[in-house]
Amino acid sequence: PPVRVLNILPPEFKSHPESFNDLEPGDNATMSCSALKPAVVQELTITWLKDGGNVDPQMITTNKSEDTEGDDKLVTAYLSVVGAKATQSGTYWCSFNFKYNNIPFPITSNTASMVVQG
Secondary structure (H helix, E strand, O other), rough: OOOOOOOOOOEEEEEOOOOOOOOOOOOOOOEEEEEEEEOOOEEEEEEEOOOOOEHHHHEEEEEEEOOEEOOOOEEEEEEEEEEOHHHEEEEEEEEEEEEEEOOOEEEEEOEEEEEOOO
């Protein structure tokens, strides 16, 4: 039988998180990032990071959108801050780790800052 060759383009972000540089204590804010998940990808793990460490999981919601581009799905990850505190100020970014045939394809978004006054 002929050998089947799959040409997988590296996943890329469609949108990156935006900064919030002037939040007041108690404000709400939502950051988001999105990437196309190729149809051939078997597994996708999304992680939000703050200043290099993991973010409180209660701040994270993920919406796996059914928007499609061809056979690919647009996946959007959200990080929500409700009742902002000064301790939540920092640099945030998201990481999408795609897996195909147990080979990881990690991509990392641009960083965004969150500054809570106080």
